Amino acid sequence: MSQSPESETYSAAAREFAGAAKVKEIRRLGSGNINDTFLVATEGTPAYFVLQKINAQVFPDPQGMMANILQISDWINAQIPRLNYLWETPAVLLTQAQSPLWRSETGEAWRALSYLENTTAYDRLTTPEQAQAVGAALGRFHALLSALDPRRLTDTLPGFHITPQYLAQYLEVLAENPPLAPEEEDKVRWCQAFIGARQQDCFLLEEAKEKGVLPLRIIHGDPKVNNILFRGEQAVALIDLDTVKPGLIHYDLGDCLRSACNPLGEETQNWEEVSFDLDLCQSVLIGYLDQGKDFLTPLEYDYLYPALRVITLELGLRFLSDYLQGNHYFKSQYPAQNLHRALTQCHLLQSIETQAGAIQTLIWELQ
Ligand code: GN1
Ligand code: MG
Numbered sequence: 001m002s003q004s005p006e007s008e009t010y011s012a013a014a015r016e017f018a019g020a021a022k023v024k025e026i027r028r029l030g031s032g033n034i035n036d037t038f039l040v041a042t043e044g045t046p047a048y049f050v051l052q053k054i055n056a057q058v059f060p061d062p063q064g065m066m067a068n069i070l071q072i073s074d075w076i077n078a079q080i081p082r083l084n085y086l087w088e089t090p091a092v093l094l095t096q097a098q099s100p101l102w103r104s105e106t107g108e109a110w111r112a113l114s115y116l117e118n119t120t121a122y123d124r125l126t127t128p129e130q131a132q133a134v135g136a137a138l139g140r141f142h143a144l145l146s147a148l149d150p151r152r153l154t155d156t157l158p159g160f161h162i163t164p165q166y167l168a169q170y171l172e173v174l175a176e177n178p179p180l181a182p183e184e185e186d187k188v189r190w191c192q193a194f195i196g197a198r199q200q201d202c203f204l205l206e207e208a209k210e211k212g213v214l215p216l217r218i219i220h221g222d223p224k225v226n227n228i229l230f231r232g233e234q235a236v237a238l239i240d241l242d243t244v245k246p247g248l249i250h251y252d253l254g255d256c257l258r259s260a261c262n263p264l265g266e267e268t269q270n271w272e273e274v275s276f277d278l279d280l281c282q283s284v285l286i287g288y289l290d291q292g293k294d295f296l297t298p299l300e301y302d303y304l305y306p307a308l309r310v311i312t313l314e315l316g317l318r319f320l321s322d323y324l325q326g327n328h329y330f331k332s333q334y335p336a337q338n339l340h341r342a343l344t345q346c347h348l349l350q351s352i353e354t355q356a357g358a359i360q361t362l363i364w365e366l367q
Helices: 005-019 061-084 128-147 163-175 182-196 197-212 250-258 277-294 298-302 304-325 337-354 356-366
Strands: 022-027 037-040 050-051 109-114 218-220 228-231 236-238 246-249
Touching: 005 022, 005 050, 005 109, 022 304, 037 163, 050 197, 061 109, 061 128, 128 218, 128 228, 128 250, 128 277, 163 197, 163 337, 182 304, 182 337, 218 250, 246 250, 250 304, 250 337, 277 356, 298 304, 298 337, 304 337, 304 356, 337 356
Parallel strands: none
Antiparallel strands: 022 037, 037 050, 050 109, 218 246, 228 236
């Protein structure tokens, strides 16, 4: 292992959470856009665990975040013995001082979670069975938390999934007239026109929330497909609980659908070919509603299709804003990556809109 300052910090963090076990190896894990994630192998018990450096720019309250995670993990774990399906929640590991967080000398916050061995996460779904399992996992997660009072959780990310706020930030960025790379200018202008024509949609869910038309529940906040772990054919866990907070489950189901029903995935370079797969959508909804029918109100059904549009638009404009601001929020491997991600979400939304009638019929038939 090299001795860069970075590796010295993550080695120190790993030792804090490893307890008496000797750390054998540390390697990067997963494809998250925000936090730095590592898999730690030890010579003792646990043999593996997941170590994460929390991105302080995105998550200003790591303590509140860990308190939320501990609360919902305890709540779910208490129900697991009575469930008639397999469900798992990564355990929060504690430092030698019994804290769920470790601070480096420079103040970075680190945490560790147990590693669910022999599980798989997919960046893209290919079969209806996978899609149904993904939908079921999200429905189960919501059902498991449906009796927990949302007011018991802290909103550690106040502007997160408040689409009008992302729109306002985006418009501010545009007003500053950021310089554009000539080779990307046409793509930016295309996205800008596409988003501009849909600005009013950004208000749909928040207005419904403010009017009390849609109830506040506990949401995951980021149920994209690679946050769902499979053990064999079954989806057994929804990981990445950083964004769990009180909110509209519409953001969750919309986010899950936009991610699960895009067979090319959100990192494709082939954005013009991106389309929304109706069969996968049907399977996700069947899986979800098997649970959701017990708690969804009729009005909540009415907002499912709008939610799919809003969340896809929201992510498109978040990626575009970040590109225009110089890629400070979402990690990127090359300068235009966030622009390409924005194009992908816009094309996905275009495909959703051309299939509006069919998607709405599906939702109506499954109600
Ligand atoms: C971010 O870090 P990651 O990949 O789990 C983002 C989500 C986006 C997602 C898109 C806190 O999630 O909102 O939907 O990228 N998380 C945050 O891939 O902003
Ligand atoms: Mg996340």
